[in-house]
Amino acid sequence: MTDTGGEGSGVAYYFLECCQSFVLTTEWTRDDYDSVVLIESKSTEQPLGSYLSENDLSIVIKSVSVQIDCSAVERFLSYADGEVSLSQVWNHPGYDVIREHAALLGRKPTREDVSRAVDGEQTSFSGVENLTENRDQIVRLVGHVQSRESEWIDQIDKQLRRVTLDADVPNATIYLGIGYEIGIGVKSGAYINLNEPLFHRMPRQLLYAVIHESSHVLHEREHNSISRLGPRPLASNDQQAVWNTVFHTEAYATYAPLRLRQADGNMGECDHPMSEDYRVLSDETQLRDLVEEYDSFRETIRQESVSHKVLFSHLFGGSRLPYRVGCALIREVERIEGSDAVQEAFYADPVDFPEQYDWALDKYRTNT
Secondary structure, X not given: OOOOOOOOOXXXXXXXXXXXXXXXXXXXXXXXXXXXXXOOOOOOOOOHHHHOOOOOOEEEEOOOOEEEEOHHHHHHHHHHOOOOXXXXXXXXXXXXXXXXXXXXXXXXXXXXXXXXXXXXXXXXXXXXXOHHHHHHHHHHHHHHHHHOHHHHHHHHHHHHOOOOOHHHXXXXXXXXXXXXXXXXXXXXXXXXXXXXXXXXXOXXXXXXXXXXXXXXXXXXXXXXXXXXXXXXXXXXXXXXXHHHHXXXXXXXXXXXXXXXXXHHOOOOOOOOHHHHHHHHHHOHHHHHHHHXXXXXXXXXXXXXXXXXXXXXXXXXXXXXXXXXXXXXXXXXXXXXXXXXHHHHHHOOOOOOHHHHOHHHHHHHOOOO
16 A cells, blocks of 8 residues: 655554554555555544544554464363363364364364364374373463563564565464464464474474464465365375475465574574474575475476375475475575565465576576
8 A cells, every 4th residue: 555645644653452453544545545444443432533534534554463362272271171061172263273274184173083182092183192291381381472472463463574565464363272283374364282392392483383374374365275276175186286386385484484583593403393494494405405305306296196195295294395495495585686576476376486486496406
């Protein structure tokens, strides 16, 4: 949006604590005005409209891109204590995110899977191991997040704006819960499992994970890439499209917290795959090996189909090529062409992205 300026067009900011938003009033074109959503303060003080003259066009820009919701953790612990029913857990909106993500993988977790997992069985709802032993650390982690919520939301917002245009930063909810994957992000929101030991050892790692998963939410809302691949996208016969789409979203999700990690000095000192994604960025020899592996696998799926297991192992396991090579690619785009080019590449068609920006990996190719 563009401030049209002109006489008397000064900008005024009001902080409305009740909705955690900044209110920006100024003069705008009608097109600008129609492109935003108006909200009104729920305060018992003067309503927002009372600040505006009849001739003003006014907008409210939510500076907070995400909300952090801890209620799924509290409900799950209450279920483990026998204080609420399994249905109350299963019907929590955080579980809608889980179900949406599971469907992408061809899984159908049930409420009984949750119950059996809490009882110690291996089910499609994983990630609840050692819950009794970890409980105190989980409770402390929730308190840590709540005491820093404003700071964290500011950081999430700031880092996402490095990826995308300001107007496209999502208004999404990050659910902090217990169980399932370490972290997931889909169109409806994101979910992080607080029963992850990495977060207990280093709570800052949770913030990085939230930024990562928020980037996935942003990516899917912009590209609708999952729905474009069909009802079971990761099982699509078009393996090049699957590979390229996952590469694009994971590259940006890994890149999103990179600047904050650098500022914090957290670039891979922990023994964990998520930390290793960043350590390799400072190891040019390993990056050369990863790019060679990346080039080889891309050529393989150009020539022939591979098994679902092999495709998954190259996407999400082993060398984690979309995360590590993808982030290295975007970092090189930024180094050569600047931050605006990084944002521009985010809007590229995910299927075309690896070929369109392949030049950024040339420095890691021995014969280039």
